[in-house]
Amino acid sequence: GTANDFATGCGIPPDPEEALALCMEREGVPIDLGKANKRWFLNAASIGFGAEVTANTPSELKRLLGHAAYTLMAAILGTNLRHHQGRLILPDREIAGRGPVAIVGNGRQTGGGVQVAPRAHIDDGLLDVLVVREIPAMALLAAARELQELSPDGEYISYWQTPxxxxxxxxxxxxxxxGEPVRFSSVRYEAVPRAIRLIVPPNCPLLSATVK
Structure with a gap:
């Protein structure tokens, strides 16, 4: 994509010749894919604000500025941040709430290097879910601490690993x-283990320690 997030997260060289050499030297390893209803994704699903930024960033602006185009559109749209009311259902809990954004990650980063799912691995059979609820101005410091801790029990920011x-x-x-914009009112995200094989560098940070 425009920001090359998944390849960067895997440590795949940005130089085409180096990437081709990697393909010639190594064999593919099995990795997971994500599924949103009947649609597949490799890296991440961004729900709410992040998806609005992607959908509203013109192609011409992306060609001109690269991934910086997303930063510009985020600044523009952020002045009118919209919150969505909904329910999140996990294997062990159900949560109702209101907030601007959620991320379901198979990979770790989106938007040009933003680590939205820092504990994710592409071979663990799990998706990493980050939810940001509505944050009052007086709670910004508490939310910042929760963003560092990434607990499933955060009041404003919560993080889970789930199939x-x-x-x-x-x-x-x-x-x-x-990077593909869609719209859902009801969606089931699933990790599909070992769905494809991918050539990655030695010690790829997105692979679990047992298969590096």
């Missing part, structure tokens, strides 16, 4: 699947 998650909202909201 599946369902999101249900009152209306269809924007979702970005690896």
């Amino acid at each position: 599946w998650a369902e999101v249900r909202t009152e209306e269809a909201i924007p979702v970005n699947l690896d």
Whole structure:
């Protein structure tokens, strides 16, 4: 994609000749894919604000500025940040709430290097779910601490690792699947273990320690 997030997260060289040499030298390893209803994704699904940024960034601006185009659009759209009411259903809990953004990650980063799912591995059979709820101005410091801790029990920011998650909202909201804009009011995200084989560098940070 524009920001090359998944390849960067895997440590794949940006230089085409180096990437080709990697393909010639190594064999593919099995990795997971994510599924959103019947749609597949490799890196991440961004729900709400992040998806709006992607959907509203013109192609001409991306060609001109690269991934910096997303930063510009985020600044523009952030002045009118929209919150969505919905429910998150996990294997062991169900949560209702209101907030601007959620991320379901197979990979770790989106938006040009932003680590939205820092504990994710592409071979663990799990998706990493980050949810940001509505944060009052007086709670910004508490939310910042929760962003560092990434606990499942955060009041404003929560993080889970799960084989599946369902999101249900009152209306269809924007979702970005690896850069492709869609809209869902009800969606089930699932990790599909060992779905494809991928050539990655030695000690790829997105592989679990047992298979490096």
